Amino acid sequence: MKIRVRFAPSPTGHLHIGGLRTALFNYLFAKKEKGAFILRIEDTDEERSTQESVNAIYDGMIWAGLNWDEGPMPDGSIKGDYAPYYQAARSDAGIYQKYIDQLLAEGKAYKCYCTPKELEDMRAQAIAEKRPPRYDGRCSRLTLEQQKELEAQGRRPVIRFKMPKEGETVFNDLIRGEVRFANKDLYDLVIQKTGGYPTYNFAAVIDDHLMEMSHIIRGDDHISNTPMQIRIYEALGWKHPIMAHLSMIHGPDGTKLSKRHGDTSVIEYKKQGYLPQALINYLALLGWSTPDSQQIFAPGELEEKFDIRGCQKSPAVFDPVKLLWMNGDYMRRMTIDELYAAAKPFIDETGVAQGVDEEYLKKIILLEQEKYKTLKEIPELISFFFTDKVVFDEAAIEKVFKAETASLALKSVIAKYEALADFTEFPIEAATKEAAKENGLKNGQVFHPVRVAVSGRTNGPTLFKMLEYMGKDMVLKRLEAALELCSK
């Protein structure tokens, strides 16, 4: 059997973390099984679907590196032999209508004339009477005359699928094993809306079959749809794909991850300076693991090691702190060229290093590589190299410059540095230590004021390299200026 899986988002907003994870598991499964990963756009919600959202989904997927083998492409072209990949276009092509007509003709579906208001009242009443709020199938008993009468009144019907009411529907879920539903708990769901578009439960079945999906990997919020979809497959005489329901991602409060939890758009993570590889690695580990609990995966390793049997049945809480750690870990593993390329847009955005020589900027970035957790914090950490004046941290002044010996330390260091012909790391270090020794100061009593004087803060890169990169002129200027801030 050819392995074919899909990610089928509805374009009603940005691609979010939950959606990305579903896409990722499908992608990894396809890669691992040497199958095809298909993108299908489920835009049958006429009110909410937008092309803008489709573009946002493309952006998110491409940034995350989840390239699809089939589907619509951002440049407007189409890849794959099962086009169209937009459901609205498929609907316009009459693809769904054909099967609607077939089910109608076979008596497996019927017209329902209930208005949204009537349905809402029915639900409200059912809840009040503590009954399940489901459609009771009343329109299935309408005679032809009654239907004509309602149409004469100007009512437009929806089409509902006639669910079996007895027996049970059982399917074998790849992740959960056997799942059984009593058919009495199913209900006659709408398969075609008044406007002529199919509903999700119907369109997904038709397309998954027509596009020859071998497996359906989706969130377990779809589990209760599954028996009804299976009944539609059967009514059409089709075999259903293998089902696999992923556990949900939860927020810290234990409910399904939503916007207020940080289920923010994938692009927002990009803006916040996360690396796509790190986000993907983190997401892969939410609800999935290898037998040895491996944490960090080299490029291509996830694709190789993914095994759907490692999927967790229970939901996972999204932990931004671990994501942050992982992002930092990925940043530490980057070569300077990689890091520079990734950081450049963030640096340019702030304008802190405008016109700075590339090789020089790389050296500066490298100085604090082990400190970065996101790309976004790089400009702030390196900006003191490029500003005219040092921006001092108040606490640093208080702690370091107010020391009795600060002024003495700076003065002696200035004298030493002025005399230095070779202003590079090791001579600077020797000169600084000499200054300390000659004045009976501990190294720290000199190092710390110098550090604050040139950088404005107490925590920064290794001192002497920093001074070397900064250059003699700037260092001396800053040391002089700092003298003003010291208590005598």
Added chain:
RNA sequence: GUCUCGUUCGUCUAGCGGUUUAGGACGCCGCCCUCUCAAGGCGGAGAUCACGGGUUCAAAUCCCGUACGAGACGCCA
């Protein structure tokens, strides 16, 4: 309310009947390294495996209940 699914350190997880004093990771704490901050190294605290019954010589692991949690119940997907 009904149905479905789930339940191992705070969090992500390993574990698929004996090798378990329940392993790893994040976070937390301590020590080392050290010019600061990080990073790194080492160590520590942290889980009566939700609870109660069974099955078995033996259960975190199998079965049944209970509790709790989540999801679904749309002319949304």
